[in-house]
Amino acid sequence: MTTPALARHLIDGELLGEPMKERANPARIGEIAVLSPSGTPADADDAISAAVAAQPQWARTPLPARGAILLKAAELLRERTPQVAADLVREEGKTIGEATGEVGRAIGVLQFFGSLGWASTGSTFSSALPGTTITTRREPIGVVGLITPWNFPIAIPAWKAAPALISGNAVVLKPAELTPMSATHLAVALHDAGLPHGVFNVVHGGGRVVGDAIARDPRVTALSFTGSTTVGLGLEKTLQTRRARVQLEMGGKNGVLVIDDADARRAAQVVSAGGFSLTGQACTATSRVYVTPGIHDEFLDALAEFAGNYTPGDGLDNASTMGPVVSDDQLQRDVSAVQQAIDGGARLLTGSADSDGLRFAPVIAIDVEHTAPIATEEIFGPVVAVIDVPDYEAGLSALNDSAYGLTAGICTTSLKYSSDFADRVQAGVVKVNRPTSGLDLHVPFGGIKESSSNTFREQGHSATQFYTWEKTTYIGTE
Ligand code: ADP
DSSP: OOOOEEOOEEETTEEESOOOEEEEOTTSTTOEEEEEOOOOHHHHHHHHHHHHHHHHHHHHSOHHHHHHHHHHHHHHHHHHHHHHHHHHHHHHOOOHHHHHHHHHHHHHHHHHHHHGGGSOOEEEEEOSSTTEEEEEEEEEOSEEEEEOOSSSTTHHHHHHHHHHHHTTOEEEEEOOTTOHHHHHHHHHHHHHTTOOTTSEEEOOSOIIIIIHHHHHOTTOOEEEEESOHHHHHHHHHHHHHTTOEEEEEOOOOEEEEEOTTSOHHHHHHHHHHHHHGGGGOSTTOEEEEEEOGGGHHHHHHHHHHHHTTOOBOOTTSTTOSBOOOSOHHHHHHHHHHHHHHHHTTOEEEEOOSOOBTTBOOOEEEESOOTTSHHHHSOOOSSEEEEEEOSSHHHHHHHHHSSSEESEEEEEOSOHHHHHHHHHHOOOSEEEESSOSSOOOTTSOBOOEETTBOOSSOBSTTTHHHHTEEEEEEEEEOO
C-alpha cells in the first residue's frame, strides 16, 4: 500500500491547508491516492488578494524574464516526471504511458509559452496624420480565474496558466476535486522556478464553494473554464452579469464518418484510438460513428478486433492498455447509457453494461438510431455508437445534427470528400484520417455550439488573446 500524496493550496507563495479530504485510487479498492485540503471562500479570497497584489509587478517584469521562469518550470517538471506521472495515475487512473505523455504535454506547453518571452507583442503602423506613428500592444487582463476538470489534471491547468502568465497576469486556479495532486505539482514547479509569490495560486475544493467564489469575485477580470456544459453555461451567466471575460470549453459528442472508399482497418484504428484511449474520458473522444454500406462489415470486424487491444486495468501496471473509469459516478453514467441503448434495441458488438469494479471494457453499440441518447448525449466513457447511413451526404447531415461541435472526423481516401467535409462539418477541429482526440499544442483548439464559448480559442498563439486586451497608441513625433 502506497502512502497518500499530499496536495496543498498554494496561496501567496505558501503551501497551505490541512490535507484531510481523501481521494481513492480508482484502480485499487481501499487505497487512498491523495489527501487534499477542502478550501473555503476565505481561501479563495486570500488567493485573489495575493494575485491582485502581485500582478502589477509581474506585468512590469521584462517579458524574457517571465519566459525564463516558465522554461525553468518545464525543466523541473521534466526532472520530476516519473513522480508526477505516477501520482497522476493514482488519482486519475489513466495508464502510465498516457500520464507520462500528459506530463510531457504540460512541459511542452510551458516551453511554447516560455519561448514567447522573445516574441513580438504588437505592431507598428504609419498614421494618416503627419508626423505620427501608431503602435499596438497587448496588455494583461489582470487577475484570471481558472477552473479545470479531472480528465487532464496537469495538461489543462498548464495550457490555461502558461499563456496567462506569459501575458503578465496573475492566476487563481481551482482544480477538480478528484485530482488535486497534479495541479499541486504544477504549482510547486512554477514556485520552485522562481515565480514571485502570489502570481500563481491554487485553491482546492468544491466547485460550488471555491469555484463559485472565484467566479463571483469582481477582482477576477477573466475566467477560463473546462468542464461540463451545465456548469459552464451557469458560469457564463455569472461572468457576463459582471461584464468579465469568460472562456468555456465544455462537452462534446464527437462523430466520425467512415465512407466506402476508406481503408477499413485504418478507419477502425482511428475510431478505436479516438474512442477508447484515455478510457474515452476526453472531451474530444470519438463517441459516434456513421458508416456507409460498402465498408460496413469489414470496418466493424476490424473495429471489434482493435477494441480487443484495450484491456482495462491498473494504470501503473505496464500490462494495462486502458485505465479504470475515474469514479463510481462516472461508471454509473457509462453503465446506464449502455443499458438504455440495449433497452432501446441496440446490440453490443463488444463489451457489456457490466464492470469489474471501475474496470469497464470498451463498448461498441451497433444498430443504433441516429436520435437515440447513446448517439446524441455525451457519456465520457469508452462507448462508441455505430449508426448506419446510406451515403456520404446522409452521414454528414446526421453528424452535423448535434447540440455539440467540438471535433469531428472523416475516414476516406478521397480528396473530394475530405475537403468537402472540412468545409461543411460543424466542428471547431476537423480530423481527416486521424483520431478526433489528440491535439498538437501549438495550434488553436476550441469548438462551436454547446461545446465552447466560441469566442477565444485555447492553445498556441491564439491562447494569449483571451488573456490580453489590445491597446493602440498614437505618437506624435514632431
Ligand atoms: P466534470 O463532469 O468534468 O466533473 P464539472 O463541470 O462538474 O465537470 O467540473 C469541472 C470543474 O468545475 C471542476 O473543477 C468543478 O469543481 C468545477 N465546478 C463544478 N460546479 C461548479 C460551480 N457551480 N461553480 C464553479 N465551478 C464549478
